[in-house]
Amino acid sequence: MISELPFKSTIPELGKIIEGVLKAGEKVIEVYETDFSTEKKDDDSPITQADIESNKILKEVLGETGITILSEEDVDDKKRLSNDKIWIIDPLDGTTDFVNRTGEFTIMVGLVEKQKSVLGLIYWPTKKKMYLAESGKGAFCHDEEWEKIETTMMSEIQNCHALVSRHHLSEKEKKLLDEMEISVVTSIGSSLKVTEIASGNAEIYLTTTNKMKQWDTCASNCIISEAGGKMTDMSGNDLVYNTEIVNHENGILVTNGLIHQDALDAISRLDS
Numbered sequence: 479m480i481s482e483l484p485f486k487s488t489i490p491e492l493g494k495i496i497e498g499v500l501k502a503g504e505k506v507i508e509v510y511e512t513d514f515s516t517e518k519k520d521d522d523s524p525i526t527q528a529d530i531e532s533n534k535i536l537k538e539v540l541g542e543t544g545i546t547i548l549s550e551e552d553v554d555d556k557k558r559l560s561n562d563k564i565w566i567i568d569p570l571d572g573t574t575d576f577v578n579r580t581g582e583f584t585i586m587v588g589l590v591e592k593q594k595s596v597l598g599l600i601y602w603p604t605k606k607k608m609y610l611a612e613s614g615k616g617a618f619c620h621d622e623e624w625e626k627i628e629t630t631m632m633s634e635i636q637n638c639h640a641l642v643s644r645h646h647l648s649e650k651e652k653k654l655l656d657e658m659e660i661s662v663v664t665s666i667g668s669s670l671k672v673t674e675i676a677s678g679n680a681e682i683y684l685t686t687t688n689k690m691k692q693w694d695t696c697a698s699n700c701i702i703s704e705a706g707g708k709m710t711d712m713s714g715n716d717l718v719y720n721t722e723i724v725n726h727e728n729g730i731l732v733t734n735g736l737i738h739q740d741a742l743d744a745i746s747r748l749d750s
Contacts, residue, residue: 484624485615491543498539502532503603524573532569540565550693563591564720566696572668582667588696590719598700609673611704627677629707629734638681641671650686657744672698676705686729708735714742
């Protein structure tokens with residue numbers, strides 16, 4: 479149980495929200511330990527009872543804040559576009575990892591204000607680990623207790639540790655890592671790629687796909703930023719949220735911050 483927060487939050491309901499996320503995590507594990515079935519959504523991505531149950535619990539607790547919710551598992555209500563603040567959630571990030579039983583799946587809750595990610599909460603149910611950040615307050619991880627997390631001070635890109643998707647590593651991404659002369663590469667599922675960089679266990683993650691959506695990055699963007707790192711698109715532009723189109727159309731680059739420009743330079747060289 480998580481009894482207290484690591485900082486004084488501007489969100490009065492944050493304690494209750496954390497309780498709701500933990501409850502969603504319990505439900506996800508409950509389904510994980512059964513012989514669950516998998517269905518396909520319209521975009522051919524998998525969905526399980528865990529996604530549905532987690533979504534229901536999160537919507538209930540977040541609904542009490544009176545702030546609109548954009549969820550991966552619901553129809554997108556475009557009325558959100560007129561709101562300054564919205565929640566963006568992924569009730570089960572890494573459903574493929576859930577189905578394949580790798581244990582590497584998370585629950586993601588992000589708060590957007592004026593199109594920026596201002597609060598991020600990521601819960602890793604199999605490890606009972608929670609990551610939390612709020613703009614200007616720092617980034618924290620709760621295992622046994624809350625601890626501040628920070629990115630590494632590694633500034634030589636060729637000596638960096640890269641994390642890549644377990645399921646979606648493209649030839650172009652392999653070429654980019656070669657261009658950066660990075661040789662230490664580990665595959666890991668879901669938003670854990672970003673929490674690992676935020677925790678100082680790696681330095682870079684990139685994806686060239688245009689299939690990443692705002693619920694895939696909203697929570698982790700605040701966490702990586704508050705830990706001292708950086709998340710942009712593949713051209714170095716900041717990610718913008720609560721827009722008409724929810725896809726990030728120009729990939730994602732996440733680093734410890736110090737090597738971000740070197741990574742962008744390598745991307746530019748390969749594109750030219």
